[in-house]
Amino acid sequence: MNYPMIFRILGWMLMFEAAFMAPSGVVAAIYQEGDVVWLIASMGICLSAGALMVLVSRPKNKRIYAREGSVICALVWFLYSIFGALPFFLPGYIPNFIDAVFETASGFTTTGASILSDVEALPHWLLFWRSFTHWVGGMGILVFVMAIIPLAAGGSTMYLMKAESPGPSVKKMVPKAGQTAGILYKMYIGLTTIEAVLLLILGMPLFDSLCLTFGTAGTGGFAVLNSGLAGYPIPQQVVITIFMILFGTNFSVYYLIITGHIKDVPKVSEVMTYFSIIGVAIGLITVTIDHMYPNWLLALKDAAFQVASIITTTGYSTTDFELWPHFSKWVLVLLMFCGACAGSTGGGIKVSRIQVAIKTVIKELDNAIHPNNVRKIKYDGKPLEHSVLRGINVFIMAYFLLMAVSILLISVDDFDLETNFTAVAATLNNIGPGLEKVGPTLNYSGYSAFSTCVLIFDMIAGRLEILPVLVLLSIHTWKDGDLFTRPGKARRKARIPDEELLDEGF
């Protein structure tokens, strides 16, 4: 393990977090809110802690490998959640520090689950910070910094990008990792700007439109009103619906469009499947909830909004879907797991993984009937390598294992099964609201500190697609060499006697 290098990169990242807090300061200046001193204090803490880490660490070797990449990525997300909680905690808006970390983790991981019951009580700058974390976390923190400065030597940056980017296999768009990150962010900023301007044109106040756009762009889901998005006029809701779907689309599609390969877009089967799933789900829900609405258009609007919100793992709500029929609710729960496309800002298992998983099942079924059948799983016209297939299978397995363990752990708080199940599903998939006691109109404040920690872990594990976070738990990650004999002891041990070496039983 290259500890000095890990330390150094983490230090740099902390200093960038201070920079990310700066826009909220501008908001405070506009609204002339005095308690912004706490924001400045938080920035100071991040900056000095980061600078200290950079100064203290003197890496001799600048190379990092897969192991360091995962560790850095996971630790950055935990650090960001902890230090990002300071603006909530210091002025006392969230008196419990763990709750504040939950709120921030929920922001960065674009979950949108909240422990606040009255968000309108927060000052504007804090609301802005809360939504801005979505935007920063959406495309990835390390990816953002990589676009600006080279964090590690040579190709090492690829390990960071691999650990942070969602999807089964990460491909660059252009040869340099930094430039790829730059292109991703340009597209991200472009789409964000278009949405914010559209909402402004449709008459939404600037502050709301910015915050909601950040929530949509990162597929987060923090709103600025207690009523969620129900209070906004229909055209604005429609715009948000469309943009949620757009941000859940694989960004490589936009790159194809920008570079003039628009005719290749239909060949990206993931995106086509994604749109089909959305279409079918909207249809099913519209039919089942039609009787609750005066006309089918309104039902369609709410169904579309909710489907888009859940499949992209945003988690906005315009209506209390807790009241919908069970069938519609379970369609939504299934969409929670499905998630958005790989290479988007959304969470969940990802459409491409589901596609491949289904193909694997079909292949195995075929093998059961024709045991000597030779068959290759193809995806987008190319045979899938074994390592990718294995990665997908292991991911899905780890995913459900983690989910089962998490439900077990939080069940000590004695909530009902549906609450616990959807709470874990909604945090692990970075959605936000679940059903029952964590439904769209309620929040997560009921959980104990222990369960809150479990859910924080789930959110970050879900955002980073589990393995980089699980790497932190393995002792092999932290120790080099033999785990069971300490190097000092081994050295002190005398020469192994010859008879021991020549022992025939060995």
Place this chain on the structure above:
Amino acid sequence: MKIIIVGGGKVGETLVANLCSEGHDITVIDRSDKVVDQLCDRYDVMGFSGNGASYTVLEEADIEHADLVIAVTGHDELNLFVCLLARKAGNCQTIARVHNPEYNRAVNFIKEELGLALVINQEFAAAQETARVLRFPSAIEINAFAKGKVELLHFRIPQGSVLDGMNLYDMHEKLNCNVLVCTLERDSSMIIPQGNTVLKAGDVISIVAALEEQEKFFTRIGLETHSVRNAMIIGGGDVALYLGRMLLNSGIQVKIVEKNLTRCEELAELLPKATIIHGDGSDKELLEEEGIRNTEGVVCMTGIDEENVVLSLFAKTCGVRKIITKVNRVAFEEVFESLNLDTMISPKNITAELIVQYVRAMQNSFGSNIETLHRIMDDQAEALEFMIRDNFSKADIPLSGLSLKPGVLVAAIYRNGRFIVPRGADVIKRGDTVLIITTLKGVNDISDVFA
């Protein structure tokens, strides 16, 4: 620049490493997924797995916008086909690696007709470099510039030499030779020496001088200047074939030891004047029998680095005057270096030098082009040859009046067939060929070396 490299083997990887560090946008294509993944993990490049000669794969690698395609797979025909296809599919320059000696004879024809920018034959280049050192065995390495008319000679100062303990001011006076000491390597760190630098035995220094001055200089410091009279080449690969031909042409006796009988017959047919020995080159008795102790030059170029190293060490104990070792895996160079081997030749490094040189020249089509590039002193410095064009702004100003960046030395000026060791009063004129030694990285144009 956008560069596509087809083939991710040893040569491909060296190219990726070299061109990547020069900041180019590199896409690698290789048949094996594993190779591609590994390269993508090690370097900041994009990779595609597939056949580089397939149009769809090239299209995926964005051939339309590529500036240069380099085909360095192990198959000549595939390399040529990739280049042919790339030229038709995109608007790019192409470089192909061709190593088959049968094609090598027609290399200019192939280059012209297929519209290739450069044909790389690393075996041929390696043989050239080896031959150069054998012709002047006191040098560890010889870099040729201006089509061989200017040479940068590297040699180690022997124990008890007159140079030991001498500073450079005194050297000019005492030896009365017009030579310029360009670089000095001591304890594996390299400097560009000043007038008051004191030389020590064991230092590796490089000098430039006119041919007759070289002769005078080496005689005065007590190093031999005549070429080896006979050479034994262990391992009969393509480099050995090219080398054998070159040595025979300059009247050096050649003995090649090769394991494979069919190959021996081939060599015997192609090099009738050489003695071809069928036998295992790692067989000590065989080498003794063939008179390794009376051989002046031994070149170890079997396919296995370790074998080459061991054979070289053995040749050293036999008192062979000049030993040259071919090493493919440059990554372990430090280990080999510590063995104090005489001269090491690495074919793929030579290839990388040639291609880097071409790429830099391509980037700089308006200024004064780099004609030749050599990485010297373990890649710590570069020796660059520039052709001075008409748009050179610092022409006709005495060198003492030009402000050079630190770590830059104007080592030689070659004008109208005359070689000049530059002093403060000399000027650079338009049309000159200038040799620059620098520790700066990424110099593309001669104007880059002026402050």
